[in-house]
Amino acid sequence: MDILVTGASGLIGSALVPRLTAEGHHVIELRRDRGTTPASQATWNPDAGQIDLSRCGPVDAVVHLAGENVAQRWTPKAKARIRDSRVNGTHLLCEALTKLAQPPKTLVGASATGFYGHRGEEALDEQSAPGSGFLAEVCREWEAALASAAEQGVRVVHLRLGLVLAAQGGALAKMLTPFRLGLGGSLGSGRQYWSWITLEDLLAVVLFAMRTETLSGPVNAVAPGTVTNREFTKTLGRVLRRPAILPVPGFALRLLFGEMADGALLASARVKPAKLEASGFVFRFPELEPALRSLLKTR
Numbered sequence: 001m002d003i004l005v006t007g008a009s010g011l012i013g014s015a016l017v018p019r020l021t022a023e024g025h026h027v028i029e030l031r032r033d034r035g036t037t038p039a040s041q042a043t044w045n046p047d048a049g050q051i052d053l054s055r056c057g058p059v060d061a062v063v064h065l066a067g068e069n070v071a072q073r074w075t076p077k078a079k080a081r082i083r084d085s086r087v088n089g090t091h092l093l094c095e096a097l098t099k100l101a102q103p104p105k106t107l108v109g110a111s112a113t114g115f116y117g118h119r120g121e122e123a124l125d126e127q128s129a130p131g132s133g134f135l136a137e138v139c140r141e142w143e144a145a146l147a148s149a150a151e152q153g154v155r156v157v158h159l160r161l162g163l164v165l166a167a168q169g170g171a172l173a174k175m176l177t178p179f180r181l182g183l184g185g186s187l188g189s190g191r192q193y194w195s196w197i198t199l200e201d202l203l204a205v206v207l208f209a210m211r212t213e214t215l216s217g218p219v220n221a222v223a224p225g226t227v228t229n230r231e232f233t234k235t236l237g238r239v240l241r242r243p244a245i246l247p248v249p250g251f252a253l254r255l256l257f258g259e260m261a262d263g264a265l266l267a268s269a270r271v272k273p274a275k276l277e278a279s280g281f282v283f284r285f286p287e288l289e290p291a292l293r294s295l296l297k298t299r
């Protein structure tokens with residue numbers, strides 16, 4: 001297949017592109033133009049509302065990952081970038097895709113378990129109502145922005161991603177230094193549920209979503225073995241053979257990260273991969289400890 005990928009330089013995109021290529025697909029990366037992109041490559045500038053797909057040839061499927069990184073202090077300007085890059089960028093992309101002589105058949109778009117907001121111990125599946133708060137609102141708008149593609153007959157899958165675990169980047173890589181120094185600990189009460197997925201399983205989910213024609217709409221991309229932050233902390237400490245007994249109080253996180261502390265780190269979302277399991281997807285890493293041992297190459 002000819003597959004267009006946005007956000008190709010990110011944590012997920014940079015692992016996905018070689019995986020798609022290895023599976024025999026032709027990948028077209030839609031990167032933001034920084035003046036260094038060869039003229040033969042498709043580019044876009046979501047901030048300026050510019051996109052040029054004229055050179056990308058036929059597109060069978062799209063994987064849309066682009067968006068301003070969420071893991072930063074949520075100042076008003078950062079919040080605007082986080083929202084606009086997703087909502088405006090997705091509108092722009094869909095408009096251009098539906099104008100192609102032959103629009104793609106499938107679009108797999110990233111969303112996040114942040115869609116569900118802070119929900120305590122409630123078990124959440126794709127039927128659950130959206131939550132409230134900044135991230136939930138962004139996810140709702142982000143998913144809604146793909147509606148124009150769905151209306152044109154494109155099969156749209158919204159992958160509601162949990163925390164993506166990879167040794168080379170993202171949240172886990174950031175946690176490793178303090179944990180290795182024995183300075184790890186739970187965040188706030190530690191009772192908040194963290195839904196996670198390994199990068200390897202996520203790549204398999206993306207491929208599964210592209211080829212499973214019965215799958216559409218929201219799909220929770222999380223491992224079945226959801227844990228609380230305290231369980232996550234204890235497991236990571238055990239895997240690294242380091243103590244993880246220094247909790248970080250909520251107020252310190254709020255001082256450091258502002259609204260992002262309550263909106264992401266301390267928010268509880270116990271999300272189940274109901275649709276993936278019902279469709280027969282098999283996780284390589286359904287449980288956290290084997291996942292971390294494999295990622296961190298410990299026994």
Ligand SMILES: NC(=O)c1ccc[n+]([C@@H]2O[C@H](COP(=O)([O-])OP(=O)(O)OC[C@H]3O[C@@H](n4cnc5c(N)ncnc54)[C@H](OP(=O)(O)O)[C@@H]3O)[C@@H](O)[C@H]2O)c1
Binds near residue numbers: 163
């Ligand atoms: N990693 C996670 O744990 C996780 C969890 C839940 C949801 N997600 C979502 O999944 C998607 C991919 O995640 P990721 O971890 O690969 O993200 P990432 O590493 O932050 O990469 C996102 C990519 O989006 C593009 N981008 C960055 N800022 C942008 C902006 N202001 N406007 C438009 N494009 C921008 C960049 O690609 P180019 O420079 O090539 O354009 C960047 O490499 C994101 O939308 C993220 O919110 C990720």
